[in-house]
Amino acid sequence: MTTISRVIGRQILDSRGNPTVEVDVVLADGSTGRAAVPSGASTGANEAVEVRDGDPTRFHGRGVSRAVAAVNGAIASAVTGLDAEDQALVDETMIALDGTKDKGRLGANAILGVSLATAKAAALAHRQPLYRYVGGVGARLLPVPMMNIVNGGAHADNPLDFQEFMIAPVSASSFADAVRMGSEVFHTLRRSLAKAGHSTNVGDEGGFAPDFANADEALQFVVRAIEDSGYQPGTDITICLDPASSEFFRGGAYEYAGEGRRRTIEEHIAYLKDLADRYPISSIEDPMAQDDIAGWEQLTAEAGERLQLVGDDVFCTDADRLLDGVEGGYANAILVKVNQIGTLTETLRTVDTAYKAGYRVVMSHRSGETEDTTIADLTVAVGCGQIKTGSLSRSDRTAKYNQLIRIEEELGRQAVYAGGR
Numbered sequence: 001m002t003t004i005s006r007v008i009g010r011q012i013l014d015s016r017g018n019p020t021v022e023v024d025v026v027l028a029d030g031s032t033g034r035a036a037v038p039s040g041a042s043t044g045a046n047e048a049v050e051v052r053d054g055d056p057t058r059f060h061g062r063g064v065s066r067a068v069a070a071v072n073g074a075i076a077s078a079v080t081g082l083d084a085e086d087q088a089l090v091d092e093t094m095i096a097l098d099g100t101k102d103k104g105r106l107g108a109n110a111i112l113g114v115s116l117a118t119a120k121a122a123a124l125a126h127r128q129p130l131y132r133y134v135g136g137v138g139a140r141l142l143p144v145p146m147m148n149i150v151n152g153g154a155h156a157d158n159p160l161d162f163q164e165f166m167i168a169p170v171s172a173s174s175f176a177d178a179v180r181m182g183s184e185v186f187h188t189l190r191r192s193l194a195k196a197g198h199s200t201n202v203g204d205e206g207g208f209a210p211d212f213a214n215a216d217e218a219l220q221f222v223v224r225a226i227e228d229s230g231y232q233p234g235t236d237i238t239i240c241l242d243p244a245s246s247e248f249f250r251g252g253a254y255e256y257a258g259e260g261r262r263r264t265i266e267e268h269i270a271y272l273k274d275l276a277d278r279y280p281i282s283s284i285e286d287p288m289a290q291d292d293i294a295g296w297e298q299l300t301a302e303a304g305e306r307l308q309l310v311g312d313d314v315f316c317t318d319a320d321r322l323l324d325g326v327e328g329g330y331a332n333a334i335l336v337k338v339n340q341i342g343t344l345t346e347t348l349r350t351v352d353t354a355y356k357a358g359y360r361v362v363m364s365h366r367s368g369e370t371e372d373t374t375i376a377d378l379t380v381a382v383g384c385g386q387i388k389t390g391s392l393s394r395s396d397r398t399a400k401y402n403q404l405i406r407i408e409e410e411l412g413r414q415a416v417y418a419g420g421r
């Protein structure tokens with residue numbers, strides 16, 4: 001009854017107004033799984049490749065009709081008749097059909113859509129929520145959300161060199177409570193920005209995008225918003241950063257264009273450590289660029305004991321790249337983005353590899369998202385305890401928070417909130 005009988009791909013829009021792939025996988029019993037594919041702006045150099053149509057400056061050029069055609073053609077022919085329960089077989093069939101290392105022939109966007117829709121259809125056929133189908137009865141850990149409240153870098157048109165400033169409500173009593181705390185801080189920040197004459201417009205991930213001159217100014221506003229909301233920075237709510245450093249690493253140094261200055265690798269490391277000394281920062285993602293492995297090693301040696309150092313661009317959700325990090329002793333956590341690697345099976349392998357190496361895992365959205373909430377379920381399925389999925393103000397982001405609220409309610413007394421661990 002869980003045999004795949006139809007696969008339907010279509011082009012829809014993502015949160016930036018760009019075309020993206022959506023897939024329906026229909027099983028013999030009629031169960032239909034639907035998944036929409038996200039898309040990044042600050043992409044890692046070694047990510048699986050999304051296939052787009054020709055000219056990138058035109059809407060039709062940014063289109064995904066070729067990827068959709070791959071779903072409806074070659075992929076549909078190859079996976080129809082397979083059992084949706086055989087997730088690894090479905091995924092491996094698509095990987096073999098594509099035949100490239102980066103999924104660039106059929107497109108990681110085509111393959112991921114089918115992969116996730118297959119899992120969702122199988123879950124439905126078993127009358128199970130996705131988090132339980134993938135994670136089993138042990139799946140009951142609700143993540144601490146890293147909520148993005150200030151955007152910069154590639155996600156906003158302001159001078160801020162760092163891409164993301166996030167808050168993590170670690171002292172919340174539940175996930176729903178964490179959302180309430182985050183929302184309070186978000187609105188408090190809005191008021192204080194307006195009062196200071198700053199713009200309250202938001203960036204791609206829904207965080208505010210005022211013309212802050214540097215990270216210090218952003219951090220001061222964030223700390224004050226936490227305090228003014230009645231919380232203790234560092235105890236109730238910690239701060240997480242994603243400078244997305246690969247975006248401004250040029251010629252062997254860090255080019256802070258917004259600040260109008262250049263920092264050597266040494267100076268960049270010293271600056272990050274100084275920020276972590278002066279503000280209640282618990283986690284920094286991509287503190288160093290994907291090509292600056294020596295910098296990664298140095299920072300991990302100097303600050304890895306006290307800070308979570310999350311590898312995004314440097315690992316690209318790839319288990320083998322992660323193993324390079326484990327061997328080289330850099331980073332102590334990995335950001336997991338399903339579209340960086342392109343199938344559910346490979347995503348689960350990466351998570352497993354991280355756990356075995358003692359690396360923490362943060363499940364993550366992309367800056368281009370849709371209303372799809374698959375990553376909310378996957379976060380609970382793998383029990384990684386942390387999710388990064390944007391601000392509290394855009395429905396492409398709140399969709400994930402809202403799904404986690406529903407999962408927590410459904411789990412009832414079994415639910416465990418990961419804060420304070």
Ligand SMILES: O=C(O)[C@@H](CO)OP(=O)(O)O
Nearest residue numbers: 040041042043365366367
């Ligand atoms: O750098 C990141 O971590 C992501 C998500 O926040 O951004 P993008 O999807 O643009 O790569």
Ligand SMILES: [Mg+2]
Nearest residue numbers: 242285286312
């Ligand atoms: Mg990142």
